[in-house]
Amino acid sequence: MIEAFRAEILAVPDDPRSGAPIVHHADGLLVVENGIVVAVGDHADLAGRFAEAGVTHFPGKTIVPGFVDAHVHYPQTERIAAHGAQLLDWLDRHIFPAETAFADRDHADAIAGFFLDELLRNGTTSALVYATVHPESVDALFEAALTRDMRIVSGKVLMDQGAPDGLRDTVETGRADSEALIAKWRGRGRLRYAVTPRFALTSTDAQLVSAGEMVAAHPDVLMHTHLAENLGEVAAVAARFTTAKDYLDAYDRFGLVGDRSVFAHCIQMDDDAFARMVAKGAHAAFCPTSNLFLGSGLFDLEKACAHGVGVGIGTDIGAGTSFSLLHTLGEAYKVCQMRGVSLDPFRALHLATVGGARALGIADRVGALKVGQEADFAVLDPCATPLLARRTAGADLHDRLFALQILGDDRAVAFTYLAGKLAHQRDRI
Numbered sequence: 239m240i241e242a243f244r245a246e247i248l249a250v251p252d253d254p255r256s257g258a259p260i261v262h263h264a265d266g267l268l269v270v271e272n273g274i275v276v277a278v279g280d281h282a283d284l285a286g287r288f289a290e291a292g293v294t295h296f297p298g299k300t301i302v303p304g305f306v307d308a309h310v311h312y313p314q315t316e317r318i319a320a321h322g323a324q325l326l327d328w329l330d331r332h333i334f335p336a337e338t339a340f341a342d343r344d345h346a347d348a349i350a351g352f353f354l355d356e357l358l359r360n361g362t363t364s365a366l367v368y369a370t371v372h373p374e375s376v377d378a379l380f381e382a383a384l385t386r387d388m389r390i391v392s393g394k395v396l397m398d399q400g401a402p403d404g405l406r407d408t409v410e411t412g413r414a415d416s417e418a419l420i421a422k423w424r425g426r427g428r429l430r431y432a433v434t435p436r437f438a439l440t441s442t443d444a445q446l447v448s449a450g451e452m453v454a455a456h457p458d459v460l461m462h463t464h465l466a467e468n469l470g471e472v473a474a475v476a477a478r479f480t481t482a483k484d485y486l487d488a489y490d491r492f493g494l495v496g497d498r499s500v501f502a503h504c505i506q507m508d509d510d511a512f513a514r515m516v517a518k519g520a521h522a523a524f525c526p527t528s529n530l531f532l533g534s535g536l537f538d539l540e541k542a543c544a545h546g547v548g549v550g551i552g553t554d555i556g557a558g559t560s561f562s563l564l565h566t567l568g569e570a571y572k573v574c575q576m577r578g579v580s581l582d583p584f585r586a587l588h589l590a591t592v593g594g595a596r597a598l599g600i601a602d603r604v605g606a607l608k609v610g611q612e613a614d615f616a617v618l619d620p621c622a623t624p625l626l627a628r629r630t631a632g633a634d635l636h637d638r639l640f641a642l643q644i645l646g647d648d649r650a651v652a653f654t655y656l657a658g659k660l661a662h663q664r665d666r667i
Contacts, residue, residue, distance in 0.1 A: 239271065239272070240269060240270070240271045240276070240288060240290070240291040240292075241269075241270050241271075241291055241292050241293075241294070241658060242267050242268065242269045242270070242284075242288055242291040242292065242293045242294070243267070243268045243269075243270070243293070243294050243295075243296065243301060243615075243655075244265070244266070244267050244268075244281055244293055244294070244295045244296065245266060245268075245295070245296035245297070245299050245300060245301045245617065246262075246263065246264055246265065246266060246299070246300040246301065247261070247262070247263040247266030247267075247268055247278060247300070247301045247302075247607070248260065248261065248262050248300055248301070248302050248587070248635070248639070249261040249302065249303050249591070249606050249607045249608075250584050250585070250587045250588035250591065250592065250606075251588075251592055251605075251606040251608065252588070252592070253543075253585060253588055254582060254584045254585050254588065255543075255585060260584050261278075261606070261607070262635060263278070263279060263280050263281070265280065265281045265282070266278065266279065266280060266281060266301070267279060267280070267281040267284040267285060267288070267293075268301055268607065268613070268615070269284060269288050269291060270613040270658035272658075273612055273613055273657030273658045273659070274610065274611070274612060274613060274657075274658075275607055275608065275609050275610065275611050275612075275613050276609060277609060278607055278608075278609065296617050296652070296653070298619070298620070298621065299617050299618060299619050299620075299652055300617070300618045300620065300638075301607075301615050301616070301617055301618075302361075302587065302591070302615065302616055302618055303591040303592075303604065303605050303606055303607050303614065303615055303616075304361060304362065304363025304364060304591075304604065304614035304615050304616055304654065304655075304656075305360070305361050305362040305363065305364075305563040305564075305590050305591060305594070305616065306362070306363070306364045306365065306550060306551075306590065306591055306592075306593075306594030306595045306597075306598060306600075306604070306605060307357065307362050307364070307365035307366065307367075307551070307552055307553050307563060307594065308365075308366055308500065308502075308521075308523035308524075308550030308551055308552045308593070308594040308597045308598065309366055309368075309462075309500070309502040309523035309525055309550075309552025309553075309554050310365055310366070310367055310368070310552060310553050310554060310555050310558070311367070311368040311554070311555055311556060312349060312350060312353040312354075312367050312368065312369065312375075312379055312392075312555075313336065313337045313340050313346075313349065313368070313369065313370045313375060314333055314336060314337075314368075314555055314556030314557070315349055315352065315353050315356070315555060315556060316336060316349065316556075317332045317333060317336045317556040318555055318556040318558070318559065319556075319559065320332040320333075320556065324468055324470060324532050324533050324534070325467060325468035325470065325471055325532050325534060325557075326468070326470055326471060326474070328532060328557065332556075333556070334401055334402050334405055335402075337370045337371070337405055338402070338404045338405055340369075340370040340372050340374065340375040340378075341372050341374065341404060343374045343377075343378060346372070346374055346375045346377075346378035346379075347378045347381075347382070349378075350375075350378040350379045350381075350382040350383075351382050353379075354379075354382050354383060354386055354388060354390075355662070356561045357388075357561060358386070358388075358654045358656075358661050358662040359561070359648050359651065359654070359662050359664075360561045360562045360563065360564075360647075360648045360651055361562075361563070361564070361616030361618070361648075361651040361654050362561070362563060362654075363388060363389065363604065363614035363615075363616070363654065363655075363656055363661075364388070364389035364390070364391075364594070364595065364598060364600060364604055364614065365388075365389075365390055365391070366391045366392070366432065366460070366462055366500055366523070366552075366594075366597070366598050367379060367390055367391065367392040368392070368395060368434060368436075368462070369392050369393065369394060369395060369434070370394075370395055370405070371394065371395045371396075371397050371401075371405050371406065371407050371412075372394070373394050373415045373418070373419055375394070376392055376393060376394050376419050376423075377419075377422075379392050380392065380423050380426070380429050383427070383428075383429060384426060384427040384429065386656065386661060387427060387428060387656050387657055387659070387661075388428065388656060388661075389428040389429075389430075389598075389600060389603070389604060389612075389614070390428070390429055390430075391429070391430040391431070391432050391460055391462070391598050391600075392429075392431070392432060392434075393416065393419065393431050393432040393433055393434040393459070393460075393462065394412070394415050394416050394419055394434065395434050395435075395436050396412045396416070396433070396434060396435045396436065396441055396445055396448075396449055397412075397435075397436045397440040397441060398412060398440075398441055398442050398445045399440060399441065399442055400439050400440040401436075401440055409442065409444045409445045409448050412445055412448065413448045413452065416433060416452055417452070419431065420452075420456055420459060424458065428603075428612075430458070430459070430460065430598070430599070430600075431456070431458075431459045431460070432459060432460040432461065432462040432500075433449050433452045433453050433456075433459055433460070433461050433462070434461075434462045434463065435449045435463050435494070436463065436464070437463055437464040437465075437467075437471070438463075438475050438478070438479065438485065438488045438489065439471070439474055439475060439478065443492075446489075446492040446494065447492055449461070449492065449494060450492040450493030450494050451493070453493060453494065453496070453498065454493060457498075459498065460498045460499070460500060460598070460599060461494050461496065461498055461499045461500070462499075462500050462502075463489070463494070463499075463500075463501060463502070464501070464502045464503055465485055465486060465489070465501035465502065465503060465504050465507075465522075466484075466485045466486070466501075466503060466504055466505055466506040466507050466511075467502070467503035467505060467506070467529070467532075467534050468505075468506075468532065468533075468534040468535070469506060469534075469535070472485055472506045475488055484508070484510075484511055485506070485507075485511075486501075486507070486511045486514060486515065487514075489501075490514070490518070495514070495515070495518045495520050496518050496519060496520065497518065497519030497520065498599060499518070499519075499520040499521065500520070500521045500522075500523055500550075500597050500598070501515070501520060501521070501522055501523065502522075502523040502525055502552055502554065503522075503523070503525055503528075503529065503534065503537070504522040504523075504524075504537065504542065504547075505529060505534055505535040505536070505537050505538075506535060507538075507541075507542075509541070509545065512541060512542055512545040512547055513545055515545070515547050516545050516546045516547055519548075520547075520548075521547070521548040521549070521550060521596065521597035522537075522542055522547050522548070522549050522550075522597075523549075523550050523551070523552035523554075523594075523597065524537045524539060524542075524549050524550070524551055524552065524570060524589070525537075525551075525552040525553070525554035525557075525558060525566075526551075526566060526569040526570040526572070526573045527553065527554070527557075527558040527559040527560055527565070527566055527569045528552075528553075528554035528557035528558040528559075529573070530569060530573070531557050531558070531559055532557050536573050536576050536577055537573060538577060539570070539573075539574055539577070539579065539581070540574075540577065540579050548593065548596050548597055549589055549593055549597075550589060550590075550593045550594030550595075550596070550597040550598070551563060551566055551567065551570065551589050551590045551593065551594060552566075553566050560647065561648070562646070562647040562648050563590045564618075564642055564643060564646035564647060564650060564651075565646065565647045566590075567581075567583075567586040567587075567589075567590055567643045568643050568644045568645075568646070570586060570589075571586065571643060571644065583636060583639040583640040583642075583643050584636070584639065586643055587639065587643075591605045591606065592605040592606055612657050613655060613657055613658035614655065614656055614657065615654075615655050616651050616653070616654050616655075617651070617652045617653040617654075617655075618642055618646070618650055618651060618652065619649075619650055619651075619652040619664075620638050620641065620642060620650070622646070622649045622650040622652070623645070623649055623650075625645060626641060626642070626645050626646065626650065629641045629645065630642075648664075649664070651664060652664050
């Protein structure tokens with residue numbers, strides 16, 4: 239069945255700083271067959287060719303690729319906006335107690351469903367997601383994602399020390415549970431597994447060795463963890479791994495730095511560490527709302543990109559303060575301003591779509607609305623609020639997109655589509 243969607247269409251397949259053009263059709267047509275994009279272009283050029291297709295028209299709105307969240311914790315959904323403390327204290331006070339509840343499958347099911355619906359409400363169609371140490375938490379998330387046909391990458395947290403009772407596994411159980419989950423979910427729907435040591439301090443050397451062995455044994459899995467987020471955390475890692483060159487090396491010696499590695503934060507990093515990330519093909523997830531909320535620091539986007547590090551954008555719920563990648567891009571703009579750099583809105587959209595898709599290893603499938611890709615997209619409304627409507631009236635494309643980046647949130651997402659099928663519709667259109 240062929241369906242067509244008519245609206246302004248915008249995608250940024252390559253970093254605009256390279257001189258590559260954006261894809262923009264002021265009156266565009268996106269044509270979808272069996273969930274796959276078969277044509278995209280000007281309505282005037284395509285309407286005759288696809289005259290038999292049913293057309294859904296979104297006048298005054300803009301179709302963009304579905305957002306890709308490069309780092310988020312679904313078990314922390316109910317602890318968003320938890321007051322006080324920096325990273326390590328915040329984990330002990332708020333997060334570890336909340337994650338203990340995910341041993342209960344009914345609880346995990348309820349939060350997983352809410353979490354995925356919240357992503358869709360904000361135009362996010364793909365995400366790299368932390369679960370908890372409990373294998374049931376992965377099952378709950380993957381089953382909910384399979385029902386919705388979402389592209390979700392996740393895995394059981396590996397954590398055999400530095401956590402309370404009920405949140406620790408062992409080297410043996412962590413390996414066995416992970417291997418069983420990989421076998422159970424491999425090839426199902428649009429899901430992918432990620433080997434997930436929580437961070438260097440919460441796994442023994444033996445468990446980090448085991449994690450590296452799993453990554454090597456399964457070339458279709460990602461490796462997802464945290465890196466150089468907070469000064470206190472960095473100091474604690476240095477105190478433990480006394481022979482490591484730095485935090486990145488603490489992972490690298492266990493085979494955890496490679497072209498399927500996604501490291502959240504990467505704030506406290508020097509030039510040499512970024513260069514070694516690039517040499518291994520690893521990606522970084524820039525999580526501005528979380529970094530500001532926990533007082534962790536300001537990610538140096540320009541330094542990372544100057545070295546050639548691939549960067550995606552993460553909401554990092556629950557230290558992150560919004561599920562909206564539009565809102566998160568607004569905070570990314572402010573972080574860049576504090577470093578003396580202005581984040582262009584087209585580049586921001588690129589980071590939140592193709593940048594994240596490349597980090598997740600799915601850029602061949604989603605992120606740019608190219609012919610042959612899956613038709614995951616969001617329909618943005620530049621008149622979603624009275625203020626947005628007034629700000630964007632008569633504005634050019636650059637200013638409308640920037641206004642959405644700074645003033646937008648879930649209200650600016652009128653519709654979200656997964657593989658060409660409606661997955662979310664805003665209550666008020």
